[in-house]
Amino acid sequence: MSELHASPPRRRAASRDGTADLHRRREGRAGYVFVAPTTLLLAVFYLWPLAQTVVFSFSDWNPGTGRVTESVGLENFTHVLTDPEFRRAVLNTLVYVVTVVPCSMGLGLVFAALLARPFRGRGLYRTLIFTPYIAPIVGSALIFSFLLTPLGGLVNQGLGLLGVRPIAFLTTEPWAMVSVVVFSTWQLVGYTMIIYSAALTNVPESYHEAATLDGAGPVRRFLSISLPLVAPTSGFLAITGVIGALQVFTQVYVLTGGGPLGSTETVLYWIYEQGFVLFNGGPASAAAVLLLVFGILASVLQLTVISRRDTVELS
Template sequence: MASAVAARPPVRAPRRGAGLHEREGRAGYVLVAPTTVLLAIFYLYPLAQTVVFSFTDWNPASPEVPSAVGLDNYAALTDTGGFLSALGHTGLYVLVVVPVSMAVGLFLAALLNTPFRGRSVYRALIFTPYIAPTVGSALIFTYLLTPLGGLVNSVVELFGARPIAFLTTTPWAMVSVLVFSIWQQVGYMMVIYSAALSGIPSSYHEAATIDGAGAVRRFFSISLPLLAPTSGFLAITGIVGALQVFTQVYVLTGGGPLGSTSTVIHWIYQQGFVFFNGGLATAASVVLLLIGIAVTLVQLLVLNRRDTVELS
C-alpha cells in the first residue's frame, strides 16, 4: 500500500490567477467580435464576391443572374490595350510619385528639424494639402492650369511662350497629375520623417560633431540609416496608395486625353459603371489586388533582412 501511494503522481494545486486570465481571454474575444463581424460583412464577403464575379459575365445594370465564362475575362485583359495601358500609367505614377514625395518630404523634415521661430507654421502649411479634400484641391489646381487666365500660364506668357493646355494635351496631362499628387503627399511624408528624426538620440550627432563630421555627413551617416524602417513603412503604404489612385485622375483629366492618364482604378470604374462590363472590371480588380499583395510581400521580405542598422 505504501509503495502504491508513493508511486501516485503529486496533485498540482491550481495556479493563482488562471481563472482570471481565462476570463480576460474570453472578454477579449467578445470585444473583438463586432469588428470581426463587420470586417467579414463589409470586406471579406465583397472580396469573395468580386473573385466569383470575375469568372462571370456579370452586368451591374442587369437583374439577370450572371453566367460563368471561365477565364475569358482574364484573357480579355491581356487582349485589351486599354487595361495594359492603364497598368503602365499606374506603374509610372508609382515610380515617380512615391520616391519623389519621400525624397522631398525627407528634405523638408531635415530642413525643419532645427528649432526656430515659426517652424510649426511652416509644417502646418506644408501638411495642409494632404488633409485638404482632394476634389476641392484638384478643382483649384485645374483653375490654376487653365490656358485662359490661369496663374501658371500667366507666368508662361511672361517668358514669351504660348499658353499650354496642361490638362488636355500630352505629355502635360500626366505631368500635371504627377505634380499634383506629389504636392499632396509631401506633407504626410514630412510629418512622418519629422517624428522619426526627433526620435534619434542627440548623443549620436554630438559624438559625430566632436569627431569633426559636418551637417551633411551626420545626415547621411547617422540620420539616413536610422530612418530605414520609417522609409520602408512609407514606401509600402505609398505604393499601396498609389496603386489605387483615382480621384486625382478623375477630376483633373478624366483619364484623357485619349486615355493617356487613365490608371487601373479609373479603367475599372469605366468598365464597371460606364460600360457596365462588370465581369471584366472585377477581373481587373483581382489582378490589381494580386499585384498589391506581391509588391507588399517583396518589400516586407527586403525590410526583414535589415534587422540591424550599422552606422558608418
C-alpha cells in the same frame, strides 16, 4: 507531520492558479466580445464584397442589372490581359507609382530635416506643408485644375510673364500625367514629412555631436547618420505608398478624366469605366482581382527586402 504542514500551502497555491486561469478565460471572452463588432463589419463590408468580386470575375455580370447570366471561366482574365487599353493603364499606373512614391518620400525627408531644429515659425511651416494631405482631394484637385487652365490660370499667367505661350496642362501629353504626378506629390509630401519628423526625433543627439567633433558638416551628418537610421521608416512609407499609388483614382477622375486619349488612365480608372460606364462587370472584377494580387506581391517583395536589412551600419 511535515507532509501535513506542507499540504495547506499547496492547496492554496492550486486555488490561486485556478482563480488566475478563471480570470484569464474571462478576459479572453471579454476580448472576443470587444473585437466582435469590428470583425463583423470587416466581414460584411470587406470580406464578403471581396469574395463576390472573385466570383464575378469568372462570370458574365452586369452591374447595372445585378444579373449574373453564366460562368465564363478564365475568359474575363484573358480579355483583360489582351486589352491594349488595360495594358496602357497598367503602364500609366507604374509610371505614377515610380514617380509619386519616391518624390513624396524624398521631399518629405528633406522638409523633415530642414524643420528638425527649433526656430521661429516652425509650427506654421509644418502646418502649411501638412494641410494638403488632410484637405479633401476633390476640392484640392478642382483648385489645382483652375490654376492650370490655359486662359486665366495663375501658372500660365506666370509663364506668360516669361514669354512662354499658354500650355493646356490637363489636356495635352505629357503634361497631363505630369500634372497628376505633381498634384499627388504635393498632397502626400506633408504626410511623409510628419512620419519622417517623428523618426528623426528618435535619432540620438550624441551621434550628431560625435560626428560634429570629427568635423562632419550638416550634409555629411544627414547622409551618414540620419538617413541610415530612418531606413525602417522609409520601408514603411514605401510599402504604404505603393499600395496607395496602385489605387489612384480621384486625382485622375477630377483632373483629367483619364485623358487625353487614355494617357492618364490608371488601372482603377479602367476598372471604374468598365464596371460603371460600360457595365462590363466581369472584366472589371477580373482586373480588380489582378490588381489585388499584384499589390500583395509588391508588398511581400518589399517586406522581404526590408527584412534582410535588420541592422543599420553607420559609415
